[in-house]
Amino acid sequence: MRGLVLFVLLALMGVGVGLMLIRPQPLSESDIAGITGDAKRGQAIFTAAGCASCHYRPGATDDEKLVLAGGQRFASDFGTFIAPNISPDPVHGIGNWTLAEFGSAVMRGVSPDGSHYYPAFPYTAYALMEVQDMADIHAYILTLPASDTPSAAHEITFPFNNRLAAGAWKFLFFDPQFATPESDDPQVTRGRYLSEALAHCGECHTPRGALGNLDMTRWLAGAPNPTGSGNIPPLTPGQLEWSAEDIAFYLETGFTPSYDSAGGHMAAVVENFSKLPPEDRAAVAAYLKALPGG
């Protein structure tokens, strides 16, 4: 009898410790103390981070791409994720979120009600963002049109449909640090920030393990397409035999060196990069050429 009680107590403690380990860890007020977002500056960061590319409604064109109504579907081994409404609508979007709530979502994967987001939302990359840049994105999003489209529920299979699974995943794999070492070259450092923190290139170009975790030993080494058809190409210098100028030109125009053109989600990435200054495209190119695996 005493043994049973002890067992139950230990089991409960185990559950308690487990829940503590996987508890949501939002940004604290001190993380954002004294930070005020600048919407004007936020536009370019928002573009580099590719927020709209996943959050505009399916099939949106031109200015509709700034209505962040959600609804695009992202297939994975765990089910289909559906991008939510992140427009400034106070009910269906993020219009009522505080800066701390927005920052916790973007940089920690924690929702305002304290639950975990699935890492289909690339907060694993955005966690590397400067807090000021996050605040600038927030200020910029609040200037965009509101949409009252309700967010749709993800179509996730058991047992991943429990958000505690996302908490366990974060405990195992959410480790916000850059994949590549700091460079002495400021252009490469800028490229690293754009590629790893903002544009989250690794989400598609790095292969994943059985639990959807990025295989950091094969950073940007190419991966199967999560849609199930074809492959996402490798970007490491040994595999991608383009010059830095080829890469920058591709990011500007979508044209490969043989004048094929970007397709799939990469077309959206090119659309974003074409709006950034030429120095940023050159920085990403320099970063890719400096990757190991040459």
Place this chain on the structure above:
Amino acid sequence: MKLIASAVVAAVIASAGIASAQEFKDQLKARQGQFNIIALNLGVLGGMARGNIDYDADRAQAAADSLAGIAMVDPAALWVEGSDNISIDGTRALPAIWDNFDDFASKWGAYVTAANAMQAAAGTGLEAIGPALGALGGTCGACHDLYRAPQ
């Protein structure tokens, strides 16, 4: 008997599959040839824009004329229903083309507009090529984004 019947049915279905791939052979060749002509001529203009090829107004104009010529090919003859990548091999054309054919046609229309703009610009000087090329690239990407399967 039933076995033979189902074998016959299976054979008919299989040969129907082969027949349809055969049926669209000319359309696939035409589509892919069309894109190759676009790529080769973009290569001339892009090479000039990047400074890898010396600017020559006549050569730039000839490349742009070719792009505009391709723009005159009627897409209806090439993009025949049933010639998508689920139905047949040898193409990356997604079935979504035929689910949204009006949108697909308007995206081709955007290429036509951009190719005509390039035709007007290419002979006037090197500095006119870059922006026209960017606009053209945007029209390629806009269509590939929705209607072409990844490699």
